[in-house]
Amino acid sequence: MAEAPLVIVAGFPLALDRRYQAETHMWVLQSGPGRVRIGMDPLGIETSGTLAQLSFSPTGTELSAGRPFGELEAAKFVGPLISPVSGTVASVNEEVARDPGLAERDPYGAGWLIEANVSEIADEGSGLLAEPAEITAWFAARVAHYRRSGLIAQ
Amino acid sequence: MVEPLRIVDFGRSSPLRSQTLWHAIAYGVSASERATLSFTRPTAPYVCLGYHRGIEEVDRDYCAEKGLPLLRRMVGGGPVYLDGDQLFFQICLPARAVPAARCQALRLLLEPVVTAFRAVGVPAMLDDDLEICAGDRKICGHGAARIEDAVVVCGNLIERFDHERAARVLALADPCQRDQTLTLMRRFVAPTPIDPAAFQAALITAYAAALGLGPRLGGLTGTERTALVSLDENFASDAWLAGPARPAMARTGAASARQVKVRSGVWTLGASYDGARVAASVVRGMIELVRLHDRALNGSKDRAERALTGISLQSVARVLAGFGDPGRRLAVAFATADPARL
Numbered sequence: 422m423a424e425a426p427l428v429i430v431a432g433f434p435l436a437l438d439r440r441y442q443a444e445t446h447m448w449v450l451q452s453g454p455g456r457v458r459i460g461m462d463p464l465g466i467e468t469s470g471t472l473a474q475l476s477f478s479p480t481g482t483e484l485s486a487g488r489p490f491g492e493l494e495a496a497k498f499v500g501p502l503i504s505p506v507s508g509t510v511a512s513v514n515e516e517v518a519r520d521p522g523l524a525e526r527d528p529y530g531a532g533w534l535i536e537a538n539v540s541e542i543a544d545e546g547s548g549l550l551a552e553p554a555e556i557t558a559w560f561a562a563r564v565a566h567y568r569r570s571g572l573i574a575q
Numbered sequence: 576m577v578e579p580l581r582i583v584d585f586g587r588s589s590p591l592r593s594q595t596l597w598h599a600i601a602y603g604v605s606a607s608e609r610a611t612l613s614f615t616r617p618t619a620p621y622v623c624l625g626y627h628r629g630i631e632e633v634d635r636d637y638c639a640e641k642g643l644p645l646l647r648r649m650v651g652g653g654p655v656y657l658d659g660d661q662l663f664f665q666i667c668l669p670a671r672a673v674p675a676a677r678c679q680a681l682r683l684l685l686e687p688v689v690t691a692f693r694a695v696g697v698p699a700m701l702d703d704d705l706e707i708c709a710g711d712r713k714i715c716g717h718g719a720a721r722i723e724d725a726v727v728v729c730g731n732l733i734e735r736f737d738h739e740r741a742a743r744v745l746a747l748a749d750p751c752q753r754d755q756t757l758t759l760m761r762r763f764v765a766p767t768p769i770d771p772a773a774f775q776a777a778l779i780t781a782y783a784a785a786l787g788l789g790p791r792l793g794g795l796t797g798t799e800r801t802a803l804v805s806l807d808e809n810f811a812s813d814a815w816l817a818g819p820a821r822p823a824m825a826r827t828g829a830a831s832a833r834q835v836k837v838r839s840g841v842w843t844l845g846a847s848y849d850g851a852r853v854a855a856s857v858v859r860g861m862i863e864l865v866r867l868h869d870r871a872l873n874g875s876k877d878r879a880e881r882a883l884t885g886i887s888l889q890s891v892a893r894v895l896a897g898f899g900d901p902g903r904r905l906a907v908a909f910a911t912a913d914p915a916r917l
Contacts, residue, residue: 468676471915473627473917476627476821477820492626494651495677497625497652498650498681498718498719499625499627499649499720522915522916572678
């Protein structure tokens with residue numbers, strides 16, 4: 422896939438060519454007809470701590486928006502990776518499972534997590550942020566919030 | 576009226592139940608939103624794998640010979656040896672009551688443990704890596720997970736610690752790495768031989784104060800008993816023990832590595848590449864001890880080991896560049912080290 426065009430917002434790179442789930446920091450990018458690629462934005466990764474392990478539901482597993490599609494371990498804390506879409510797991514990124522640091526180094530590119538077959542990703546009602554202006558405003562507000570709470574460096 | 580902190584003391588439990596009981600509570604807390612602090616102590620020793628860790632990290636033949644069951648937990652961390660000299664505790668809260676950020680949640684839920692240790696005279700502290708230690712030595716293991724809509728953090732009071740067996744249960748191909756791991760465990764993991772009842776009382780007080788809750792004795796709910804039956808079956812299954820699917824690691828001919836974390840900043844590396852082998856002890860980024868093997872190192876072995884001792888991991892490649900082909904092979908083996916992901 423083409424390299425993502427990035428802007429810098431409050432010191433963090435942000436790709437504006439995709440949709441975002443605001444609470445979980447998951448991004449969704451159309452990668453083909455009826456298929457999306459899912460990953461985590463750098464803010465979600467930064468606030469998780471150093472990623473030690475990633476595991477994903479196997480190919481073919483049904484996905485429900487808001488339900489886990491895998492697990493992330495950082496600082497000995499295991500927690501769910503929450504799917505931003507409903508569909509089925511089409512493929513998992515074995516490279517990032519082998520080397521979770523890939524998600525830290527290239528969160529919008531080689532550090533993607535899974536691909537999913539979806540019937541549609543409608544903006545209306547999906548809860549995903551789609552417009553560049555709203556994505557930028559949301560992202561800047563989250564950075565400010567995390568800085569105020571001491572979660573990331575000033 | 577103050578909300579209750581349910582206290583459940585399971586007393587002694589079988590190895591399996593010493594895990595499944597508190598996992599059942601996590602499902603119960605997820606459904607009921609009742610904050611719970613639970614305790615148990617295993618009736619027999621066993622080995623427990625962190626959720627993501629490979630079964631190949633444990634010496635299964637040794638465990639079978641010694642009758643040590645092998646279980647997998649839902650929380651993180653590495654393979655650990657557990658026995659009746661350890662009192663396990665678990666604090667479990669509704670996820671909405673815990674900061675979403677992991678490090679903040681861990682700090683919130685580990686600081687009462689430090690308070691409890693101090694209340695019984697142990698000069699404990701929570702270090703920057705969120706590890707509970709006294710001086711240089713780790714005194715409490717911990718792990719955490721979000722299980723459905725509950726967050727659980729578990730830990731242990733280690734009254735006595737069998738360092739030899741804790742090192743022996745690990746699958747380590749290089750005996751030098753095993754020796755180094757045992758040496759570091761003795762130095763950096765310490766038991767706390769205090770009255771467990773006093774610690775337990777102090778922990779209840781500390782969590783109640785930190786969370787603004789009133790302790791109240793309780794037992795398992797119907798939901799939790801149902802979950803327990805299912806967990807007993809699941810945790811005893813081969814499928815659960817195998818763990819989540821993991822990608823194949825090294826390609827044929829690639830370097831391979833085995834890292835063992837002893838405590839934060841303290842670990843051993845056993846690595847090999849094209850016949851070259853390395854066993855190293857690393858303390859706060861510096862190599863304290865190293866043993867090298869390469870078919871062509873000949874008389875340079877001692878000199879290379881001395882040159883690497885006391886240097887940082889970042890300097891290894893530069894130092895080994897002065898040792899020709901063996902140095903190149905050893906540098907590739909060393910490069911497998913990934914301290915960020917111990």
